[in-house]
Amino acid sequence: METASSARVAPCLKGGRTVARLAFLIRAQISGLLGSTQGINYWFCPEEHEPTVVPLMKVQSQTWRDLSALLSKLPIRRKRQVAVVLAASFFQGLLDILLIAFLARFVGLFSGAQLEDRLPGVLVFGGGFLDQTGWLLALLIGSFWLTSAVRFLVALMQSMLSAEIWNDLVNQVYRNVLLQRYEFFIQNRTANLSEKFNRILNSVSTKVVSPLIAIAGNALSVSSLLIGVVFVLGWRAMMIFILMLIAYAFASLLITPYLRLATKQRVRYGRRINLLLMESLRSIRDVHLYSADPYFVSRFSSDGVIAKRYDRLTRLLPDVPRFFIEPAGVSILFLIGLAPAVLQGSPEEVRNVIPDLFAILFTLLKISAPLQNTFRSLNRLRGGLPEIRDALDLLELKQERLTLASKGVSTPEGLMPRRLIQLSNVSFAYQKTERFVIESVNISIPVGSRVALVGRTGSGKTTIAHLLLGLLQPTSGQLMLDGIPVSDLDVPAWQANCALVPQDIRILDGSIRENVAFGAELEQIDDGDVWAALETAQFDDVVVQMPYGLYTMVGENGIKLSGGQRQRLSLARAFYRGARILLLDEATSALDSKTEYDLMQALDLVGRRCTTIVIAHRLTTVKKCDHILEIRDGRIAASGNFEELCAISPSFREMNRLGDSG
Ligand SMILES: Nc1ncnc2c1ncn2[C@@H]1O[C@H](COP(=O)(O)OP(=O)(O)O)[C@@H](O)[C@H]1O
């Protein structure tokens, strides 16, 4: 935009005429300003950037549909609670009427007005001045306590309700996410996923659910109060309220564009500051070496000043209608209500309108806070509406994966193969990529044997392991057990028979015991089994020396353990499961040769019960395997036992010579 305008006015500049120059500057400023506000939209949600103009009505009806879809996701119990909270808000409005009636009577008493009894029940106060005062005062105080108590209860219920709704949504999304196929997590980087998860759900709860409840509650209590007061006091009160509401709506409308701009800018500068902070900390080495700290500090503080300014504005602006409306309301009230009586010059008349006027005044004061709250909530809601779609996407994720608890799923024992585990003519391409990383692979692994996969990094060994485990589904071809293809219903049972020690080990931030018995309830962990697994993994002697033994905490992702220790912990996890098929994906790469040798000896013992598939770094590790498959570019380049491979495969001999398989 800016470049276009500068191209257009460039000839004027050449003329050097001051006016043209000034005009150029102003125009550039304006277009820059417009350009930058449009840029913000783009910058925040590039994928949502719609160059075509969407009719406003359409957007709104879509929003309503999304909103009702979101609410329909709530459990029935929660919907009932919403109804209760709304009913309580309505009741709160009714109580307010009572309070205002007493107040008006009280004022009337002192002004000496002739008290007509318009409210049922207020009739009972006969008697003299003192009697009436006593009664009214007692009732007034009582109803103040009561309304405050009810208001507190309603507020409490509202906040509890929004917390519960947040919980409902989070739990549902978490369950949905965990029941996605493995490939879903490969496509969505986990860091992004958890960031998205948090951001969306937080903003849906604070910007959609809470405001909605607040708006509905306020609307109910305000309208029940207004209707009650109008019912008692008649059309004049109604006119005053309507004027007030119009004035309020007008003030809010006036403010909204500024508020929206301020919010946008605040978010924008907030992000810039964050980005700056992150960038500078990430490249702290360069910051030091280039002495760039003054540069970053000055950018940080100048952006900070702007962000703070918009932050103040966004806090102040929503309150502005109220500052305007209270005096405006009082002016309207007395102009319409009192001025005619004063102009008539009749003190009696003035005295008689006083109670009504005060009733209206109290009502105005009573509704100004809820109106204010509604305005704030509306603005927050408007900011939160775009997030509903994202939240719905998460909520509507279909359960893709079955678990052992699902209906119709085979049992692990029933599925355990007796003869053969096969990949039959399997090809595989990762989603969103064209390239087949595995092509027409046939592998047959006899149950009880030990098979090794070797090959360079990136040749497809890990992918084959994941295909064997049913974590990835072949693009074509099949995983077969005893010659029978594994269906979706079989996968959970198949996986229950397998254990994988992955290349990139993830350790829970918990105790050794929890980590070995991954996913088991703490009470159900058998310490004897844990020790046995640790022993097989050659890790028991280390754990014995730890300060709290099995209960020693290992820190986030096992930060307190060395690479080799983490591998052995991960191995112990596989052994603890008693899995019959063991997959070791470069599982011993971080161990020194001696420990690795001991481990492989131990594996020999375990191996009698297990089918073992080893992807190994060192060829010494695979020497004892019954069968070795050399993988090259997603295909099986050669296979046989160690001696055979040495004889037929030059690349294998090469690897053997270098003492490394990738
Ligand atoms: N998530 C993924 N998305 C796309 N391509 C992938 C993904 N993971 C691995 N690949 C590709 O698949 C090929 C095989 O990878 P992998 O099975 O990890 O090899 P290896 O375990 O033998 O080192 C590599 O070329 C790699 O770039």
Ligand SMILES: [Mg+2]
């Ligand atoms: Mg790998």
